[in-house]
Amino acid sequence: MSQTRESRSPTTEFDVYDRTCPARLVLEHVTSRWGVLALGALRERTYRFSELRRRIDGVSEKMLAQTLQTLERDGFVHRKAYPQVPPRVEYSLTPQGQEAAELVTGLVTWVEQRMPGILHQHQLHDDPNDATA
Amino acid sequence: MSQTRESRSPTTEFDVYDRTCPARLVLEHVTSRWGVLALGALRERTYRFSELRRRIDGVSEKMLAQTLQTLERDGFVHRKAYPQVPPRVEYSLTPQGQEAAELVTGLVTWVEQRMPGILHQHQLHDDPNDATA
DNA sequence: CAGTATCCATTTGGATACTG
DNA sequence: CAGTATCCAAATGGATACTG
Numbered sequence: 001m002s003q004t005r006e007s008r009s010p011t012t013e014f015d016v017y018d019r020t021c022p023a024r025l026v027l028e029h030v031t032s033r034w035g036v037l038a039l040g041a042l043r044e045r046t047y048r049f050s051e052l053r054r055r056i057d058g059v060s061e062k063m064l065a066q067t068l069q070t071l072e073r074d075g076f077v078h079r080k081a082y083p084q085v086p087p088r089v090e091y092s093l094t095p096q097g098q099e100a101a102e103l104v105t106g107l108v109t110w111v112e113q114r115m116p117g118i119l120h121q122h123q124l125h126d127d128p129n130d131a132t133a
Numbered sequence: 134m135s136q137t138r139e140s141r142s143p144t145t146e147f148d149v150y151d152r153t154c155p156a157r158l159v160l161e162h163v164t165s166r167w168g169v170l171a172l173g174a175l176r177e178r179t180y181r182f183s184e185l186r187r188r189i190d191g192v193s194e195k196m197l198a199q200t201l202q203t204l205e206r207d208g209f210v211h212r213k214a215y216p217q218v219p220p221r222v223e224y225s226l227t228p229q230g231q232e233a234a235e236l237v238t239g240l241v242t243w244v245e246q247r248m249p250g251i252l253h254q255h256q257l258h259d260d261p262n263d264a265t266a
Numbered sequence: 267c268a269g270t271a272t273c274c275a276t277t278t279g280g281a282t283a284c285t286g
Numbered sequence: 287c288a289g290t291a292t293c294c295a296a297a298t299g300g301a302t303a304c305t306g
Contacts, residue, residue: 008173008174008177012245012246012248012249014244014245014246014248015245016169016170016173016241016244016245017170017173017174017188017189017190018190019190019191022248022252023244023245023248026244026248026251027169027240027241027244028166030240030244031164031165031166031169031237031240032164033161033164033279036149036160036164037149037150040141040149040150041141041150043141044141048287048288049287049288049289050287050288055150056150057150057151057152058152060279060280060281061280061281061288061289061290062279062280062281062289062290062291063278063279063280065288065289065290066279072258073254073255073258073259074251074254074255075250075251075254075258081288085286085287086287086288087286087287087288087289088287088288089287089288089289096247096250096251099243100240100243100244103236103239103240103243104164104240106236106239107160107163107164107233107236107237107240108149108160110232110233110236111147111149111156111159111160111163111233112145112147112148112149112156113145113147114229115145115147115155115156115159116145117208117229118159118207118208118229119155121206121207121208122206122207125205125206125208126206166298181267181268182267182268182269183267183268193299193300193301194268194269194270194300194301195269195270195271195299195300195301196298196299196300198268198269198270199299214268218267218306219267219268220267220268220269220306221267221268222267222268222269
């Protein structure tokens with residue numbers, strides 16, 4: 001009776017399909033709008049705060065700070081502050097963060113590659129009349 | 134390293150790091166709160182609307198409908214309506230949707246498996262005093 | 267059943283100003 | 287530089303009522 005539910009048994013006791021499960025929150029952190037991009041960027045190299053802000057086109061200071069703090073708390077991002085003035089803070093991925101980043105990057109590049117087809121699909125969907133052939 | 138820019142060159146002309154790129158929108162669709170769970174569920178089997186709503190604990194009718202419409206427009210989800218009364222509509226993954234679903238499911242199970250460690254990390258982070266050793 | 271329409275509370279998120 | 291604090295606009299999202 002390890003399978004009372006539908007045909008997908010969670011690998012552990014954690015199940016994102018349960019709204020009270022903390023795993024759902026963590027999942028939302030890594031799949032969040034800016035979380036995905038931050039993880040992807042940090043996979044390239046270490047970044048300073050302002051560098052990341054420029055790298056991630058469109059992110060506000062507030063959201064970047066919030067995103068990084070969340071990812072740091074989850075143990076995906078390492079924050080290293082150098083005690084100097086002006087301040088210098090460097091962000092990098094932890095080993096766990098690297099794994100997460102690889103997975104999300106897979107998704108990112110997959111989407112980028114499929115975009116031509118997806119845009120074409122948008123046409124088909126939005127346009128009632130079929131001008132094909 | 135074969136890279137001219139920041140060490141990550143988009144595979145195509147589409148670049149999610151550009152805020153105007155349509156790929157960013159599609160990425161947000163598949164990584165959205167309910168999009169991730171819908172793709173994961175539909176990977177198990179075909180679902181009817183109400184079944185999906187029960188499967189995805191916490192989703193509202195409105196958000197589920199919206200999510201499915203978006204994923205359908207992107208070409209990830211197939212919607213089949215049977216002309217009968219009461220209405221019967223079945224949702225399933227398209228071939229493209231299956232690929233996307235595999236990627237997001239990878240992320241989901243990864244998070245579920247790492248939860249114990251992540252929760253422990255939360256303790257460390259939130260608790261200033263280090264009671265270790 | 268499978269939605270849509272509407273109203274409304276909450277959250278998200280950005281711009282700006284300010285601090286160590 | 288690396289943030290934090292504040293204010294406010296906009297999007298998200300839920301509950302309810304209604305339709306084909």
